[in-house]
Amino acid sequence: MKKTGSLEALAEALRRLPGVGPKSAQRMAYHLLQHDREAASTLGHALLNAMDRIHHCSSCNTFTEIEICETCQDAQRDGTLLCVVETPSDQMMIEQTLTYKGLYFVLMGRLSPLDGIGPRDIYLERLIARATDGIVQEVVLATNFTNEGEATAHYIGEMLKARGLKVSRLARGVPVGGELEYVDAGTIARAMLDRRSA
Amino acid sequence: MKKTGSLEALAEALRRLPGVGPKSAQRMAYHLLQHDREAASTLGHALLNAMDRIHHCSSCNTFTEIEICETCQDAQRDGTLLCVVETPSDQMMIEQTLTYKGLYFVLMGRLSPLDGIGPRDIYLERLIARATDGIVQEVVLATNFTNEGEATAHYIGEMLKARGLKVSRLARGVPVGGELEYVDAGTIARAMLDRRSA
Ligand SMILES: [Zn+2]
Ligand SMILES: [Zn+2]
Numbered sequence: 206m207k208k209t210g211s212l213e214a215l216a217e218a219l220r221r222l223p224g225v226g227p228k229s230a231q232r233m234a235y236h237l238l239q240h241d242r243e244a245a246s247t248l249g250h251a252l253l254n255a256m257d258r259i260h261h262c263s264s265c266n267t268f269t270e271i272e273i274c275e276t277c278q279d280a281q282r283d284g285t286l287l288c289v290v291e292t293p294s295d296q297m298m299i300e301q302t303l304t305y306k307g308l309y310f311v312l313m314g315r316l317s318p319l320d321g322i323g324p325r326d327i328y329l330e331r332l333i334a335r336a337t338d339g340i341v342q343e344v345v346l347a348t349n350f351t352n353e354g355e356a357t358a359h360y361i362g363e364m365l366k367a368r369g370l371k372v373s374r375l376a377r378g379v380p381v382g383g384e385l386e387y388v389d390a391g392t393i394a395r396a397m398l399d400r401r402s403a
Numbered sequence: 404m405k406k407t408g409s410l411e412a413l414a415e416a417l418r419r420l421p422g423v424g425p426k427s428a429q430r431m432a433y434h435l436l437q438h439d440r441e442a443a444s445t446l447g448h449a450l451l452n453a454m455d456r457i458h459h460c461s462s463c464n465t466f467t468e469i470e471i472c473e474t475c476q477d478a479q480r481d482g483t484l485l486c487v488v489e490t491p492s493d494q495m496m497i498e499q500t501l502t503y504k505g506l507y508f509v510l511m512g513r514l515s516p517l518d519g520i521g522p523r524d525i526y527l528e529r530l531i532a533r534a535t536d537g538i539v540q541e542v543v544l545a546t547n548f549t550n551e552g553e554a555t556a557h558y559i560g561e562m563l564k565a566r567g568l569k570v571s572r573l574a575r576g577v578p579v580g581g582e583l584e585y586v587d588a589g590t591i592a593r594a595m596l597d598r599r600s601a
Contacts (some may be wrong), residue, residue, distance in 0.1 A: 211453040218449035218510055221442035222417075223434045228584070229422060231492060234453070236421045237465055239511050242454050245417035249450030252435070252443045255409040259436055268410055268436055294429060313437050386426070390593035 212238070229396070264335065266328055267293050267311040276309065283307045285342040286325055289332065289361060291315050291349055295385045299347060302394040311337055314349055315357040329361070336365055341373040350379045362403040374403040406420065410436075428485040462533065464526050465491050465509040474507060481505045487530065487559060489513050489547055494582045497545060498594040505543070513546055514555040525547055534563055541569040543598055550578045560601040572601040 212234060218347035219275050237245040261267070262274040269275075276282070286307025290296045296309050312327040325328075336344050344365050347356035362372045376399030379385065385393065410432060419427035440450040441544070460472040467473075474480070484505025488494045494507050507561050510525040522528075534542050546552035560570045572596030576590050577583065583591065 211449070211456045211468055215449045215453040218442070218446035219420075221446065222420075222431050223437065224427060224431075233420050233422075235466070235492070235511075237450070238453065238457055241419065244416070245454050246415035247451045248419065249447045249454070251409070251413045252447030252450070255413040255432070255436065255446070256440050257441050258409045268433070270409055292433060294433070313433075394452060 216268045217245075225306065262311075265311055266313060266331060267296065267309070281306070284340045286345060287336055287341045287343070288345040288347050289358075290347050290385075291354065291357075291370075292386075295349070296394060298385050298388070298390070299397065302390045302397060304394045304397040305345075308341075311347070312357070315351075315353045316360055317353050324360070329359070329364070332361070333364065333368070336366055336370055342371065343373060345400055346374045347385070347395075348370065349384050349399075350375075350377065350381055351384065358403065372398045372403045375400050408480070417548070427572050436596050437499060437511060441507060459511075460509075463507045463509055464529060465494065480506070482538045484543065485534055485541070485558075486541045486543040486575065488545045489552065490584075490585075493545065493547070496586070496588070499588045502592045502594060502595040503543070506539075510546070510555070513549075513551045514558055515551050520557075527532065529581075530559065531566070534568055535566055539568065541571060543595075544572045544601055545583070546581055547582050548573075549577070550580065556601065564601075571598045571601045573598050591592070 216227075216230045217234050220227055222225055223252035225233070242363045245384060253378065258270045259268050260283060262269045262277055264273050264277040267274055267276075275306055283306050286305070287310055288299065288307055288311045289312065291297065291312050291314060293311055299305055310332050312332070314322055314327045316322060316327060335341070346358040346362055349360045362374070365372050373391075375396040378399060379388055380392075411515070414425075414428045414432045417423055417431050418425055423431070441586035456468045460467045460475055462471050462475040464475075465472055480502050484503070485508055486497065486503060486505055487508045487510065487514060488600050489498065489510050491509055494509060494534050497503055510530070512520055512525045514520060514522065514525060542558055545554040546556045556572055560572070563570050573591075573594040576588075577586055578598060
C-alpha cells in the first residue's frame with residue numbers, strides 16, 4: 206500500500222507532538238479518520254486559532270489573548286508581592302491553595318544549561334524590569350524543587366537581592382525532587398505560609 | 404489565573420486524541436505555544452486537509468484520496484487472491500514481506516461484541532460483495548492472532564466458505580496473542596507461505 210499524501214502528512218504532523226512516536230502518530234491518524242473526524246476538525250481549528258490569538262502577557266509573561274491578562278489587571282491583588290513560577294500550570298496550582306493574593310511572573314521554563322536553556326530563554330530581563338517597578342517589595346520564588354528549579358531559584362534570588370529586593374522561597378513542605386503540578390494543594394498551602402527568606 | 408478561551412479550547416481538543424489525558428493535553432498545548440508554533444500550524448492544516456480529502460477506497464476499504472486506491476488499480480497484482488486485514492498498518496506489514504501479490508480488503512477494525520463492534524462496523528457486507536465478484540478465488544484471512552482477531556477470522560471464514568470461496572488463514576508462525584504490527588517481517592513471511600485452509 207502506498208500511503209496517500211494527506212494521510213502521511215497528518216501522521217508526520219502528529220509525530221511532532223511531545224511524547225508521540227511514529228507508531229502512536231499513525232494510530233492517532235487512523236483513529237481520527239475512522240472514528241472521530243469531528244474531533245480532528247475541532248483540533249485543527251483549535252490549533253490554528255490558538256497560534257493566531259495567543260501571545261505572552263506583557264506584564265506576567267503567561268499565555269493570554271489580551272495585552273495584559275486578567276490576573277494582572279485584577280485590582281484586588283497585592284502588587285507588592287510577585288510570585289515567580291515555571292509554568293502556567295504551576296500558577297494554577299498556587300491559585301488553588303487560596304494562600305496567595307499577589308501577582309505572578311511566569312518563566313515558561315527553568316534554567317537548564319545541559320539543554321541549552323539560559324537566562325534569555327526564561328525571560329529574566331523581563332522579570333527584572335517587572336520586579337523593579339518600584340511597587341514590588343517581595344519576590345516569592347516558587348520554581349519546582351527539582352535540581353533545575355532550585356538552581357533557577359538560586360540564580361534569580363541572587364540577581365534580585367543584588368537589586369535590593371526581598372526574596373523568599375516556598376518552604377520545603379514540597380517534597381524534595383517534587384514538581385508542583387503533582388503535589389496536593391494542602392502541601393503547597395503550607396509551603397506558601399512557611400515561605401522562607403532566600 | 405483564568406485560562407484564555409483559545410488555550411482552553413486547544414487543551415480540550417488535544418485531550419480527544421487517543422491516549423492523551425488532561426495533564427498531557429495541557430503540556431502539549433503549552434509546548435506548542437512556547438516552543439513549536441510552526442508544528443502546531445502544520446498539524447492544524449494537516450488535520451483539516453486530511454478530513455477533507457481522505458475517504459475509503461471503494462474497492463479495498465483502505466484510506467485514500469482517490470476513488471480506487473493505487474494498490475487496487477495495480478494491474479500486476481493477482482486478482483484471484485484477496486487478503487483480509489484489520490488495519491492499513493497490517494497491510495503495510497504484509498507488503499513488506501514481499502510474499503503476497505494479491506489484493507486486499509481492510510476491515511478497519513475487528514469484531515468485538517464487548518465494545519459494541521459488530522459486523523456492520525467492519526464492513527462485512529462490502530467484503531462479501533468484494534469477495535464474490537467472480538474473480539476472487541481464495542481469501543487469505545490475516546487478522547491478528549488475538550482472541551478478537553481469531554474470532555473475526557472464524558466468523559468471516561464461515562461466511563465466505565458458505566458462499567463457495569476457498570478460505571485460508573496465515574499459518575501460526577505468528578506468535579499466539581501477537582499483533583501483526585509488532586511482528587518481524589520474516590515471521591510474517593513464513594506464516595504467509597505456510598498459510599493453511601481455514
Ligand atoms: Zn499577566
Ligand atoms: Zn483499494
